[in-house]
Amino acid sequence: MTDTVLAGGMVFTPDGPREADVRVADGVITEVERSAAGRGARVIDVSGMYVLPGAIDVHVHSRDPGFPDKEDFGTLTSAAAAGGVTTVIDMPNTVPAVDAAGVLEAKAALAHAKARVDFGLWALIRSSSTPEQLAGLAAAGATGFKAYLGYAYSRSRKQVLYSVDLGNQDLEAPPDYGTLARLAPVIAELGLPLAIHAEDPGILKTFRRPYETYADVLAGQPPEAEAVAISAAAAVARQHGIHLHIAHLSSAAGLFAAEEALAVGTAMTLETCPQFLWLTEDDYVRLGTWMKMNPPVRTLGDRSALRDGLRRGAIGIVATDHAPHTDAEKGRDLEHAPPGSPGVQTLYLSSLELARDLGDVWMAPRWVCEAPAALAGLTESKGRIAAGFDADVVVVDPARSTTFGPRMMRSRQRHGALNGLKSSFAIDSVYVRGIPVFSGGRIGSRVTGRMVRPSRAVRAAT
Ligand SMILES: [Zn+2]
Missing domain, CATH: 3.20.20.140 (Metal-dependent hydrolases)
Known part of the structure; x- marks a missing residue:
């Protein structure tokens, strides 16, 4: 499976924000570096965007x-x-x-x-x-x-x-x-x-x-x-x-x-x-x-x-x-x-x-x-956006605003208590373990969710 690179965004890393490319393979983040693009990967240009966990x-x-x-x-x-x-x-x-x-x-x-x-x-x-x-x-x-x-x-x-x-x-x-x-x-x-x-x-x-x-x-x-x-x-x-x-x-x-x-x-x-x-x-x-x-x-x-x-x-x-x-x-x-x-x-x-x-x-x-x-x-x-973590990534557009209201809501109940609030940001695209679940205003067609279990409980049981 070809690696994917989200290239040129402002990445929120555990040490704070910095400009970097985020390389993803098999649903996991493998690299967060300036030069992670360009080596046999599918490159998605996210320059000007925030790349967040x-x-x-x-x-x-x-x-x-x-x-x-x-x-x-x-x-x-x-x-x-x-x-x-x-x-x-x-x-x-x-x-x-x-x-x-x-x-x-x-x-x-x-x-x-x-x-x-x-x-x-x-x-x-x-x-x-x-x-x-x-x-x-x-x-x-x-x-x-x-x-x-x-x-x-x-x-x-x-x-x-x-x-x-x-x-x-x-x-x-x-x-x-x-x-x-x-x-x-x-x-x-x-x-x-x-x-x-x-x-x-x-x-x-x-x-x-x-x-x-x-x-x-x-x-x-x-x-x-x-x-x-x-x-x-x-x-x-x-x-x-x-x-x-x-x-x-x-x-x-x-x-x-x-x-x-x-x-x-x-x-x-x-x-x-x-x-x-x-x-x-x-x-x-x-x-x-x-x-x-x-x-x-x-x-x-x-x-x-x-x-x-x-x-x-x-x-x-x-x-x-x-x-x-x-x-x-x-x-x-x-x-x-x-x-x-x-x-x-x-x-x-x-x-x-x-x-x-x-x-x-x-x-x-x-x-x-x-x-x-x-x-x-x-x-x-x-x-976190860090090597070894699940590629759960959100690309946010800081140049586009969003006003909350019933038309955007995907929940069965479309009226929320925050109706009317304006955010200076917009969600551009969203990945769960590297799989796109939201982009271009559309929800992905795949049912991709998996159950997560706390690692603490695993340790307690072993
Ligand atoms: Zn509750």
Whole structure:
């Protein structure tokens, strides 16, 4: 097979950006040098372009299996490909929920048949989860474990539900801090991260009210709910030496709680999302329920704190919490519209724009490639443009801008919370292990996605 060379671009290497040619053979980067072109290779001229590692979105909801009218692995990964996301790590609240090895294996097979980019799978922690189930999930290749504090489990529907109605015999109680403490020694042994949805159920229960205005949302899900959950889970993580990952950090109070825990040596990564970095409560007038999500978009002060945390490196990861619903569902009133927005396609371009605003465009690949690769146990294969790494490459045109809106979106849900945002960049072409998955505005025809497994788990098992 002839080598391919992406020639003349500005390449983001682990040591920073420099002009170089990137040579690819058999899906792997073999050389990053000024003179890599011209030796019996097919040369693609990318001069004037940025050549970046493919993004790894560690927080997406494929809805597959379970809710094909919202999304499936085919539409999810088409949106990912068009946005320069070459690996997605899917959350376990599909149906049946991914709480055992057999469910994870079946989901992997289904994703294999449809995915256009590589994928990993998070596993679910239930209040009834056993050490054997967790070991089985790790052996089956789970990226890590996710606990939804405050979310119950429907035994008949095999589904994670947000419900506090525990009089209902069908519902298993949500995992709580006790569940985390009970399972932490097992998680430590398996060497995988524990991710949490950090909203303290006790605080939510006290303040929850009918959502008539956006002020009700902010009062019903106060920032201390996030801060308390982070502090409590961090105490458990520190006690047992596990790696804690905070999903979708949304508040200054949550960031403060996390930094306190980090200061005393807790192994923890923080993830925030473009919606929290770009929007504030004031955008509700413009966006309505398109921006309803859990946790909620908050105040200008929260947004400023999160931007600052990202710039300082306290927050390492930007992921999307890509969570599509149908138009009909999102068209309900504020109380009844389900929370979530599609986002995977706009991750890279919004991150480049924010990094540019904060003074260094080259911060973006660290947020969406390098730090996510470390969380997902993929530091040996993904997240970098370097010899020996998978040829997951995104060519970005810095001379062409993109305005986000329904017409460009490949997700089944075309209205996102970032509708209307303009990025000073455009995705030119995208490769997954050297295979073109997006170019000239078109999604590649091949179903190329493969499951990724964390190398940490491999080491733990051998
Ligand atoms: Zn989520």
